[in-house]
Amino acid sequence: MRIGKRFGAVLEALEKGQPVDLSAMPPAPEDLKPLPQASEALTAPSVLSPAVERVQPVMAPDTPANPAARTEPQTVLDALQQRLSKYREAGIQARGSGDERKARMHERIAKQYQDAIRAFQAGRKVDFAELPVPPGFPPIPGLEPTAGTEEDAVAATLAAAQKLATSEDTALAEEDGDEDEPPSQAPVAKKPAQPLVPSSRPLPEPKASSSKESLGPSVREQLALLEARKLQYQRAALQAKRGHNLEQAKAHLRLAKCLEAQITQVRAGRPVDLSKVPSPLTDEEGDFILIHHEDLRLSQKAEEVYAQLQKMLLEQHEKCLLFSKQFMHQGNVAETTRFENLAQDRKKQLEILQLAQAQGLDPPSHHFELKTFQTVRIFSELSSTEMHLVIVRGMNLPAPPGVTPDDLDAFVRFEFHYPNSDQAQKSKTAVVKNTNSPEFDQLFKLNINRNHRGFRRVIQSKGIKFEIFHKGSFFRSDKLVGTAHMKLERLENECEIREILEVLDGRKPTGGKLEVKVRLREPLSGQDVQMVTENWLVLEPRGL
Template identity: 55%
Template sequence: VVVSTRCPGQGVSNLSVPGSLQHTVEERLAMYRTAAALAKTSGESSKARRYDRGLKTLEAMLVSLKNGRKVDEADIPPPVATGAPPTAPMTSPTTAPPTAPTAPPRRPPPPPPPRPTTAQAEHLVCLCPCVPAVGGATKAMLCDRQREYKMAAIKAKQQGDLEQAKLYYRSSKKFDTAMEALETGHEVDLSSLPPPLSAGPASSAAPAPPSQPRDVLEALEQRRDRYQEACAQAKASGDERKARMHERIAKQYQSAIRAHKAGRPVNYEELPVPPGFPPIPGQEGAGAEQGFAVVLEAANKLATEEPVEPGDEDGENEEKLKKPVLAVPPMTQGPKKSPSLSPDKTKQREGVSAAALQQLDFMEGRRSQYMKAALQAKQKNDLDTARTMLRTAKGLETLIEAAKAGKHVDISKVPSPPGDEDEDFILVHHSDVQVSERGEQVYSQLAKILKEQYEKCMNFSKQFTHLGNITETTKFEKMAESCKKSLEILKLSQSKGLEPPKHHFEERTYHTVRIFPDLSSTEMVVVIVKGMNLPAPSGVATNDLDAYVKFDFPYPSTEQAQKHRTQVIKNSNSPEFNQNFTLSINRNHRGFRRLIQSKGIKLELLHKGGFLRSDKPIGTAQIKLEKLEKESEVREIVEVMDGRKPTGGRVEVRVRLREPLSGQDLQNTTERWLVLDQII
């Protein structure tokens, strides 16, 4: 949907005409998105980063063109391969091969945009004060679309697809600023808002919801069949993670069906709900609503209490936050209220160790955060989100009771703070004040840096949560909250049409720990990166070398060694493999520790023979792994040997564990940190 910046009768300037510069940029943008997605899927990280840089350039160009600013055609990133033939020839002269050695003729200027037809006019919305009725209809449309995204996020979370749930949630947050601008009579660029889910590709591919089930058994069977179908689709598309997830849920429903047939009780609240499915008959009573209201009242009482910050009893956190290394920007700091505990809570804490008390304070504070989030969702009439927040808060009660009993609790099971997703900026046009072009660039750069700092802090917080370090977890969460508040200030300043707030950079040094949270404790990943200047066997030319690498990891025993080999890279003596191999391990097994400390991994490099020709050896390489005792990753570039004789070739290999076998992989990081000076 394109929003006109003029009143009716003054023309429309944001239409994309075939042959125009804007049309070329839009086609190139689609090309880079496809290429980036393919590169990420195939594991080509360097290409993916290059395509992402081109994407950012094209997106900035498109925004400039839509705002009426000029863009140099020579700065448009070149075409890239998308892995599939294009459906239509590119209109940009940069994609056409030269037909003669002479200079190419200059392209005539693009024709003026045609006046919109009646069908096009239905997609144009004018938000000028002269048409207040349209603005009201637009706001209602935005409210419906926002609720659609929130419902999709909740359903995705119920299915266990957290990444998709976060994507839907971020999309829903984009509508808040747009609706605030509508209420104040400003114009809003609706083209920057997410499209209706009903018009998106995900919805078009989704199967239609089933009919209303006649009884509980039919409802359970319908849901089981849907998850089995989703499992088959995920396997067909090669997404093994989703396939396993859907298969687990289908088995969960199969167990519920057996229990229902046997007359045993079934906990329906633990069963995920597929999108669009009607409720199970008999499970939509008014008692749930009544219980929900009672819990909300309890949430209101709990949320008004001030949570006790871990470590504040001795002023420990206050002293640490005063250090320049981890100081939170002053604009977000305020006077702290001294925590007060009721007599009941004081009695509960008697006899609890200091470590358990720190865990207890941490989890009670997190539960209070989810209670407050539930109340805020209830005030916005978003009951589904409120229920989700309350369920999460209630799930923390078991851990809290364990901490009260003095037991050690694994805080890696504690969920992240609610609402930690960053909000994207919505471009708000003011008729009275306009930010300069330079100011818009500064806003964009500041927002990018603050978002990166926020994501970095949340990542460090999750890592320390996994390690059970509550002090560092809380510290990075506070730094993330500071970045989030700075983003809100930046968004408010931009919406008012002000120049960017004053800011400066501080040099900060902090301790971080390196882990690979996507790996389990029973996995070790070997990455064969590339070969360099490999020698060709006798009878093979250097440019005809078809190299591959194989290795045996003799664990759990030599007879049961785990064997792997890379794909063959043809016609290159410096092949880039970039292949990952996951090995099954037992970190505490004596045999595994002996392999790590003494033997390591031996690689064999070979040339692939042709028809009726055997493979020829290139050489061998030995990777030592003793560094895994103190580090979570070993990266080595080792010599390729022919027996005991160096060949001049090398091979790069990385080996990763979730975390070191002994201790922690602590690192010191120093970087420039952005701090806003101005408070609105």
């Protein structure tokens, strides 16, 4: 009777033309029979484990549980609530079927959505790109996916992998297998969710990437280099994670993140210091496993040929990386990329050679080509505020009166009059006893200021003064046996000077020599351009 009165009120309202809400009306009488079963099904989740009960109070009461009845979300909060309900339902179904690992996985994703909802309601920034998307769900209202690239896909996969690895460090021991489970269950791993960018406030990075054609040629070269290097580190991180080396994977991810910040600067038109770009990765372990068969034996001559070819390829690979690094510090992107490609070619040739040797094949036919490279020498390990002086050796040094050449105990003292004569930088080598051809090979680091006029004056006029002494005994003082002087004008256009100086007694030559080297990071003006000619090893192709 009560239900009939409610229908009467609704009919009266319809006759008067008033709006009526039919969503609150009771169903037809024939639909009331299965209600006890439905109520039992609805009360069934109340007997689930406490882990599921903990996430129930946050669930929105008006969220539809049936995917078929799901409506298009109108707001960001509605979309988040729908996805939260979906993952809760998936967790309940997985636990009901006895799949505990899948249930824990869905509960962790539901917890992510709970935190996102709380942050969104509190007005904090939410990174929607980190939230997995259930299959078949529309995008969040007000957001649009950016154009996906291979780098974005790899980055999304690596971010999810790192998040799962971090969560599993604090999980129970039996959850060790969860690391590989989400890619087979969640569709995000098969097709990574692409980052979402608010359409109302587009970030500057996508806007800059859309106008990539408007960038200058040098900027496009820098951008291509940085993006290729970033992708290389991302792939290396993924490889390290698959090998269960999480520390190495995290280190590679941090470097990839630094490269991403530099890419953003280039796209925004800001200058980037290429000398701070991480070096290209070198795979010392190789990209494959060599299988050596006991029945495959190579002759001793073939083994020697293989060893010689591998040595040459390794040397050329290291030279290419060195030249690439030098051009990188100069900011020359084109030459940097060129030598990186040459290094990759040497590496591939080495892998082909190792594979042929492992299969017991004869050394491949090969020949040499003369290649001439124009390189720019730079000592990147030196800072711009230091100069290295190396006293290498003495040759046929004179002995003082009363001392035979085999009894000469020689050491060298030097003076560099910078910043001025009163504060000259001085030092001396260790004593090398009982020879007139001592091997010192000692390094001294001198402080300089490249832009200081006093330093330029010392370089152009004074140089470095050397004094060679015979070490005295307890009752005798040290005896001067000769002097030498090194001029430094060549540092204007060269970053290393290596000279064999004449040892003088006053102005009289003694016949002795002193070998010394001076190095700067780079020349004081201009570049130290050198032409290098190499016998380039070329392996002739064959079917391996």
